[in-house]
Amino acid sequence: MTSYFSRLSLAIVFITGVLASGIASALPITKTATINIYQLCDNAGANCAATGPVGDTYFAGSTNNIWEQAGIIFNFNFVSKINSSAFLHINDSVTGDSFGDLQLTYGGWPSYTSIDLFLVQTITVDSAGHRAYGEGWLGVGGLVMGMQDIMGFNGGLGRIDTLAHEIGHNFGLQPSSLGGVDWHSTNPNNLMASGSIRSVPTTLSDISPNGLGYDQLTLAQVNYARQSSLLSNITYDTIPEPTSSALFAIALLTLGVSRYRKFG
Numbered sequence: 001m002t003s004y005f006s007r008l009s010l011a012i013v014f015i016t017g018v019l020a021s022g023i024a025s026a027l028p029i030t031k032t033a034t035i036n037i038y039q040l041c042d043n044a045g046a047n048c049a050a051t052g053p054v055g056d057t058y059f060a061g062s063t064n065n066i067w068e069q070a071g072i073i074f075n076f077n078f079v080s081k082i083n084s085s086a087f088l089h090i091n092d093s094v095t096g097d098s099f100g101d102l103q104l105t106y107g108g109w110p111s112y113t114s115i116d117l118f119l120v121q122t123i124t125v126d127s128a129g130h131r132a133y134g135e136g137w138l139g140v141g142g143l144v145m146g147m148q149d150i151m152g153f154n155g156g157l158g159r160i161d162t163l164a165h166e167i168g169h170n171f172g173l174q175p176s177s178l179g180g181v182d183w184h185s186t187n188p189n190n191l192m193a194s195g196s197i198r199s200v201p202t203t204l205s206d207i208s209p210n211g212l213g214y215d216q217l218t219l220a221q222v223n224y225a226r227q228s229s230l231l232s233n234i235t236y237d238t239i240p241e242p243t244s245s246a247l248f249a250i251a252l253l254t255l256g257v258s259r260y261r262k263f264g
């Protein structure tokens, strides 16, 4: 009896915890978005921005792992290198050298059907010289990643959820519109917490729903993101229906029998 009762209590605690946190469980993958990648190099085509860690190029694996919570998978499409010393280190406080100028010049602006991803060395956001790991538009497909700072994070392992976070902004995730107080969630374990407070996974096994459970999305965030025009529905190729195959086999068998009779 004691054993039965403790098991029952454990189950109730578990269910209550899931409901209270509102964490989305994994959905079937039914939506996709294309990420068009541009890699910045200097004028001579050297000193190019990094493309991510070994085994996780563009952070594609970690990004797909995070967004699986919302039933979304990304198609990573390398477009080109861009030789531009000016845009290799962007500065948002300098006219002509901002992220907006970069996407306007080389990408598709404004893009509502795909995501432009620019890999640069550094992102300076103001005249005081403050740097950012990444920047992304709210509700428009475009983001930039400062690969020098991103790859230097966590002893060289890299910040593996910056791309997923900025994509969230591209999908229109601004927690104030979802009951928050500003652009970001105040929960450090939520994907849409700002980089200054967010718990950053070290490995894929830290990502929700596994391990440490970082980079969570709430059900409200999932539902909101899935409405984005950047996404299209995945259509699956179908195999022949068993009934059709069976009928075809029967037809062949009948043909074989009639031939046998003809030559017999």
Ligand SMILES: [Zn+2]
Pocket: 165, 169, 183, 184, 193, 194, 195
């Ligand atoms: Zn943000």
